[in-house]
Amino acid sequence: MATVQLNNVSKSYGKSRTVHDINLTIEDKEFMVMVGPSGCGKSTTLRMIAGLEDITTGQLVIDGRDVTDVSPQKRDIAMVFQSYALYPHMTAYRNMAFGLMKTTRLTKPEINTRIHEAAEILHITDLLDRRPKELSGGERQRVAIGRALVRKPKVFLFDEPLSNLDAKLRNRMRAELKRLHAELGLTVIYVTHDQIEAMTLGTRVAMMSKGRLQQLGAPMELYMKPANTFVATFIGSPEMGLIPCKSSAGKIGHNAFIQEIAIGNDLPNDIIIGMRPEEMTITQHGMARGRVERTELIGAEALVEVALGEHHVVIKSPVMGAPEIGDDVGVDFDLARMRVFDAASGHAIWPQA
Numbered sequence: 001m002a003t004v005q006l007n008n009v010s011k012s013y014g015k016s017r018t019v020h021d022i023n024l025t026i027e028d029k030e031f032m033v034m035v036g037p038s039g040c041g042k043s044t045t046l047r048m049i050a051g052l053e054d055i056t057t058g059q060l061v062i063d064g065r066d067v068t069d070v071s072p073q074k075r076d077i078a079m080v081f082q083s084y085a086l087y088p089h090m091t092a093y094r095n096m097a098f099g100l101m102k103t104t105r106l107t108k109p110e111i112n113t114r115i116h117e118a119a120e121i122l123h124i125t126d127l128l129d130r131r132p133k134e135l136s137g138g139e140r141q142r143v144a145i146g147r148a149l150v151r152k153p154k155v156f157l158f159d160e161p162l163s164n165l166d167a168k169l170r171n172r173m174r175a176e177l178k179r180l181h182a183e184l185g186l187t188v189i190y191v192t193h194d195q196i197e198a199m200t201l202g203t204r205v206a207m208m209s210k211g212r213l214q215q216l217g218a219p220m221e222l223y224m225k226p227a228n229t230f231v232a233t234f235i236g237s238p239e240m241g242l243i244p245c246k247s248s249a250g251k252i253g254h255n256a257f258i259q260e261i262a263i264g265n266d267l268p269n270d271i272i273i274g275m276r277p278e279e280m281t282i283t284q285h286g287m288a289r290g291r292v293e294r295t296e297l298i299g300a301e302a303l304v305e306v307a308l309g310e311h312h313v314v315i316k317s318p319v320m321g322a323p324e325i326g327d328d329v330g331v332d333f334d335l336a337r338m339r340v341f342d343a344a345s346g347h348a349i350w351p352q353a
């Protein structure tokens with residue numbers, strides 16, 4: 001069993017606070033992804049969990065035990081970094097054995113068994129005699145993961161482990177991490193700035209911005225019901241179209257709209273509606289009208305950017321019959337999927353939770 005609980009965890013460097021009151025529980029065998037733009041405090045949070053940074057205020061509990069002030073070695077956690085951090089003069093085997101020899105009382109044969117087990121899982125058995133410079137980026141990352149696996153820690157922490165790999169290898173390692181998690185029943189906290197990694201790997205995703213937790217939920221929950229406009233535009237590509245509108249008497253109007261949309265709810269006057277590219281259709285008449293500003297063929301589909309008044313939305317459209325730049329088109333919205341945000345705060349107000 002391994003659960004990790006952050007209770008009101010904050011971090012300050014001098015007078016500036018970089019992580020604000022994070023409350024988060026990672027369940028046993030969960031793959032928790034913390035995602036957010038560069039500088040939002042992901043690594044700092046992970047390093048506090050690992051014990052590499054002091055927790056300024058708040059509490060960290062692992063398996064019911066308060067480890068806020070416990071040294072990193074005694075937290076039973078292993079961390080894998082973007083930079084691999086392998087010892088260059090040691091073979092892959094030695095890299096994996098080194099920590100075990102230093103920090104455990106395992107015998108040589110026991111260590112040998114663990115390394116061979118991990119190597120088999122990671123398909124690096126043939127590479128154990130090589131030094132890091134004789135390995136490709138992907139192979140080095142496998143060794144770095146192997147070094148964490150052999151320790152059999154309660155919790156695995158990953159800080160952007162795939163960022164240094166090319167796109168193809170990144171996809172393959174992503175699938176492999178998913179398999180490792182499922183097969184070995186690992187508890188994982190995984191940090192990335194890449195929303196696709198977050199969506200594909202996470203059993204749950206914790207979205208951060210400016211040192212604060214913005215939303216916590218299953219990937220599709222963040223996609224379908226983002227808590228605010230920040231999450232709405234960070235998750236999903238091309239990004240969700242946001243259209244500032246006025247509302248009165250339960251109806252939504254906009255200068256590009258032909259018809260007002262009734263949603264029968266008490267709304268503030270200034271709202272923003274959010275529609276994803278696949279939730280809008282280009283039609284002849286449409287609920288709104290606009291001008292095509294840009295089109296892009298992406299294989300089976302076209303992405304069509306339409307200006308609705310001064311605001312642009314991107315619409316996924318079949319390639320056949322896709323409009324051309326300058327065309328005046330109608331746009332229909334899938335109203336069942338429409339989201340409404342308060343323009344002042346950015347918070348979601350519709351659909352209600």
Ligand SMILES: Nc1ncnc2c1ncn2[C@@H]1O[C@H](COP(=O)(O)OP(=O)(O)O)[C@@H](O)[C@H]1O
Binds near residue numbers: 018036037038040043
């Ligand atoms: N040792 C440090 N001293 C001062 N500020 C730091 C230190 N480490 C990180 N920061 C600041 O904390 C913020 C969050 O950094 P970080 O956790 O690395 O973000 P992320 O991993 O999400 O990119 C950044 O603004 C960064 O400059």
Ligand SMILES: [Mg+2]
Binds near residue numbers: 042043044
């Ligand atoms: Mg970082």
